Amino acid sequence: MKDILMGNDAIALALIHANVDMISGYPGTPSSEIIGNFQKFKNKFKVEAYSEWATNEKVGFEVAYAGAIAGRTTCATMKQVGLNVASDALMSASYIGLKGAMLMIAADDPGFHSSQTEQDSRSFAKFAKIPVLDPATPQEAYDMVKLGLEISHKFETVTMLRPVMRVCHAREICEVDDKLEFNPAKGEFQREISRWAAVPPAGRFRQGLEQFERLEAIKEYNWTELIAPRVKTLKGAKTLCLTSGTGDGYVKEALEEMKLEADVLKFDMPYPLPKEKIEALFENYEKVIVFEEPYPCIEEQLSSPKLHGKLTNDVHKIDEFTKDKVLMAFSNAGLIEKNEFYKSEKYADELPVRPPNLCPGCPHRDVYYAIMKVFKKKKSIYPSDIGCYTLALNQGAIDTVLCMGASVSMASGFSVADPSKTVVASIGDSTFMHSGVSPLLNAVYQNHKFILVILDNSTTAMTGRQKTPERENPNKIDIKKVVEGCGAECYEYDYTPNVDKTIEFMKEIKAKYAEATGPVVAIVREFCVLDKERAPEKLPHVFAEVDQDKCVACDICTTQYKCPPMSYNEDHKIEIDPFLCIGCAACLDDVCPTDAFVEVKK
Amino acid sequence: MKYQVVIAGIGGQGAVFLVKVLSIAAGLKDQKCLGTENHGMSQRGGSVSCYVKVGDFHSPAIDQGQADLLIALEGNEGLRNIQYLKKGEGTIIVNADSKFPDIEYETIKIDAFAKARKKEFPIQALNVYMLGITLARDPHFPFSVNEIEEAITQMNAKMAPKNIEVLHQAIEDARDI
Numbered sequence: 089m090k091d092i093l094m095g096n097d098a099i100a101l102a103l104i105h106a107n108v109d110m111i112s113g114y115p116g117t118p119s120s121e122i123i124g125n126f127q128k129f130k131n132k133f134k135v136e137a138y139s140e141w142a143t144n145e146k147v148g149f150e151v152a153y154a155g156a157i158a159g160r161t162t163c164a165t166m167k168q169v170g171l172n173v174a175s176d177a178l179m180s181a182s183y184i185g186l187k188g189a190m191l192m193i194a195a196d197d198p199g200f201h202s203s204q205t206e207q208d209s210r211s212f213a214k215f216a217k218i219p220v221l222d223p224a225t226p227q228e229a230y231d232m233v234k235l236g237l238e239i240s241h242k243f244e245t246v247t248m249l250r251p252v253m254r255v256c257h258a259r260e261i262c263e264v265d266d267k268l269e270f271n272p273a274k275g276e277f278q279r280e281i282s283r284w285a286a287v288p289p290a291g292r293f294r295q296g297l298e299q300f301e302r303l304e305a306i307k308e309y310n311w312t313e314l315i316a317p318r319v320k321t322l323k324g325a326k327t328l329c330l331t332s333g334t335g336d337g338y339v340k341e342a343l344e345e346m347k348l349e350a351d352v353l354k355f356d357m358p359y360p361l362p363k364e365k366i367e368a369l370f371e372n373y374e375k376v377i378v379f380e381e382p383y384p385c386i387e388e389q390l391s392s393p394k395l396h397g398k399l400t401n402d403v404h405k406i407d408e409f410t411k412d413k414v415l416m417a418f419s420n421a422g423l424i425e426k427n428e429f430y431k432s433e434k435y436a437d438e439l440p441v442r443p444p445n446l447c448p449g450c451p452h453r454d455v456y457y458a459i460m461k462v463f464k465k466k467k468s469i470y471p472s473d474i475g476c477y478t479l480a481l482n483q484g485a486i487d488t489v490l491c492m493g494a495s496v497s498m499a500s501g502f503s504v505a506d507p508s509k510t511v512v513a514s515i516g517d518s519t520f521m522h523s524g525v526s527p528l529l530n531a532v533y534q535n536h537k538f539i540l541v542i543l544d545n546s547t548t549a550m551t552g553r554q555k556t557p558e559r560e561n562p563n564k565i566d567i568k569k570v571v572e573g574c575g576a577e578c579y580e581y582d583y584t585p586n587v588d589k590t591i592e593f594m595k596e597i598k599a600k601y602a603e604a605t606g607p608v609v610a611i612v613r614e615f616c617v618l619d620k621e622r623a624p625e626k627l628p629h630v631f632a633e634v635d636q637d638k639c640v641a642c643d644i645c646t647t648q649y650k651c652p653p654m655s656y657n658e659d660h661k662i663e664i665d666p667f668l669c670i671g672c673a674a675c676l677d678d679v680c681p682t683d684a685f686v687e688v689k690k
Numbered sequence: 691m692k693y694q695v696v697i698a699g700i701g702g703q704g705a706v707f708l709v710k711v712l713s714i715a716a717g718l719k720d721q722k723c724l725g726t727e728n729h730g731m732s733q734r735g736g737s738v739s740c741y742v743k744v745g746d747f748h749s750p751a752i753d754q755g756q757a758d759l760l761i762a763l764e765g766n767e768g769l770r771n772i773q774y775l776k777k778g779e780g781t782i783i784v785n786a787d788s789k790f791p792d793i794e795y796e797t798i799k800i801d802a803f804a805k806a807r808k809k810e811f812p813i814q815a816l817n818v819y820m821l822g823i824t825l826a827r828d829p830h831f832p833f834s835v836n837e838i839e840e841a842i843t844q845m846n847a848k849m850a851p852k853n854i855e856v857l858h859q860a861i862e863d864a865r866d867i
Contacts, residue, residue, distance in 0.1 A: 090717065092710075092713045092717050092723075117729055118729065121729075202729075224748070224749075254750050254751060257727045257729050258724060258727075258750035259709055259713050259726070260724050261713065261716065261717050261723050336748065337747075338751075340749075409749075410751065410754075412753055430754055432774070432777065434772070435769040435793075437769075439766050440766060442736055442767070444701065445735045667806070
């Protein structure tokens with residue numbers, strides 16, 4: 089039957105249709121909706137399946153992997169940088185293999201839409217020596233979930249599905265199974281110590297040899313099942329385009345629209361490739377161009393003087409694909425003249441930039457504003473972390489962003505490297521649980537003196553408000569106890585939308601820091617304004633407007649506080665956009681030096 | 691049939707809702723449809739641009755100079771995406787006031803913010819309002835009022851009566867543009 093599905097809906101539905109009954113992962117754009125949708129479909133179809141948000145990607149991977157060792161059909165989801173966290177487990181799992189089946193979904197983000205790197209998980213699969221499938225559309229993602237689990241079971245290996253953002257968040261009318269027959273495999277761990285606990289060097293040496301044999305078998309499968317049927321459809325043009333994933337769609341559309349002659353051979357499984365068999369095809373072509381994103385994963389597996397791609401500087405090396413880039417590659421390879429069909433002039437005048445910003449009424453804004461007021465910029469270093477609060481960059485309240493949990497360890501490093509400054513680090517509650525605990529333990533262990541502000545809104549807000557450990561299990565998990573368990577001093581503040589009070593709290597923290605010998609931790613109990621359960625009762629619904637006579641256009645609100653409804657009007661006075669103001673009333677307190685923000689009289 | 695739409699706006703204005711409605715409408719006509727949405731970082735009040743491609747396409751993204759229609763939920767976001775419109779053929783349906791500049795594309799302009807401020811329709815329905823203007827004023831728009839009504843109903847039956855009311859109000863208002 090036909091169904092209109094976003095890529096991540098299609099993936100979740102296919103997981104249920106493929107009998108996956110154990111799934112774990114950590115949210116990260118563009119992968120986040122997979123587990124949420126799995127839960128939705130699970131409830132809709134009333135099937136028994138285990139699904140969880142893990143504390144981080146490594147934990148999620150290991151939970152799902154153990155399930156597959158015990159014979160179940162499982163899945164772990166993450167974004168591409170989450171794979172870095174899970175990679176320790178993956179590298180060993182690739183040697184050991186499994187009994188049931190496991191699909192590892194790593195969603196990539198060519199073009200850096202919501203990520204700090206553009207790394208290619210297909211290249212990671214190559215490094216880990218596991219097969220990877222690369223869908224081009226939601227329909228293919230649906231089909232490849234099933235294929236990936238088949239391959240995983242057949243070859244007893246973790247298999248990767250690598251959808252990019254333009255698949256995860258694409259929407260397509262898909263053909264999906266009419267009927268659901270949910271028959272999950274039974275979980276039954278069978279002791280096999282020489283396999284599940286292979287000891288180096290002999291045990292792992294043997295598994296390393298098996299890994300090579302397995303790869304050869306998968307290459308053969310890739311050829312006979314996936315590549316050879318497509319080779320038959322090649323028409324004998326002079327140019328061959330090798331494609332993978334979304335690259336395929338851009339190439340096909342560009343060829344059709346520009347009426348260019350070329351054969352297209354798409355690889356559903358870009359690793360492992362049967363190199364010799366593919367290279368033998370090149371004999372019939374004058375030129376071969378590889379279209380893939382973002383890294384040259386296919387290109388690095390092949391060699392031929394006829395080959396054009398990223399390594400020969402003919403195809404773009406960074407950013408998302410466009411059809412214009414396909415034409416550019418054709419032109420660079422000497423096949424066509426320079427062609428600007430897919431180019432058009434941008435609007436010539438300068439347009440006001442609209443970077444993403446913290447939501448109106450977001451408590452993070454007040455906390456950063458208070459940090460900046462109390463810990464002056466010249467005398468402080470502000471390491472921060474990955475989450476909505478990274479947007480406090482707009483307030484000038486963040487100096488470094490590296491990766492999940494790095495705020496804490498970098499605070500340690502800065503406190504050693506530049507002891508003349510006060511290091512004020514910030515991290516969200518979900519990120520702290522993900523990878524902030526172990527660096528905090530290290531800081532106590534080494535007596536590193538800094539301030540860590542944990543912004544606890546009890547949700548993973550940026551990725552769609554998934555539940556955090558404390559939220560899910562409030563009577564058992566308490567961040568304060570975790571911090572105290574690490575041996576750090578901990579102070580708690582129950583946030584209210586009153587800037588004066590938040591500044592007062594930061595002043596107290598400053599006083600505690602003056603006397604401290606190790607890390608001082610402040611937990612600010614916040615809420616997310618998009619949190620339908622908590623925000624309505626936390627927000628006072630008192631709206632602000634500007635007393636135009638009092639506004640002196642000093643820029644403080646637009647540069648240091650940065651609430652989206654505030655902007656200059658034609659008279660160069662600040663105005664509050666009533667469509668955007670959420671009624672938090674925080675700006676009525678300390679933000680304006682001339683008290684121009686006043687309550688809207690009903 | 692091939693018809694490509696860019697929807698531009700600000701995170702929170704409901705551009706994704708329009709992608710869903712147009713995909714459902716395409717399904718009702720038994721047309722293929724590929725679209726793409728913004729989630730995550732780009733949702734936080736930043737610039738948002740979504741694509742819908744109705745007909746036989748392979749890739750969800752739209753290149754410069756290719757879109758038949760640009761629905762701009764805000765004026766500057768419309769201008770920021772103007773290069774996606776087809777030269778000489780593309781239409782922009784834009785929520786903007788009289789200060790919106792003259793551009794070399796067919797422009798249908800309405801100050802929807804002013805109407806919302808006057809409480810003529812709720813600002814949360816801005817997306818549906820602009821879709822109504824599109825239905826009334828883009829002669830090449832591939833969907834009928836009935837198909838869009840049906841798509842809105844399939845999308846969210848509970849909210850549909852209110853949304854359809856706004857849709858029709860926009861169609862009425864479009865007469866005065």
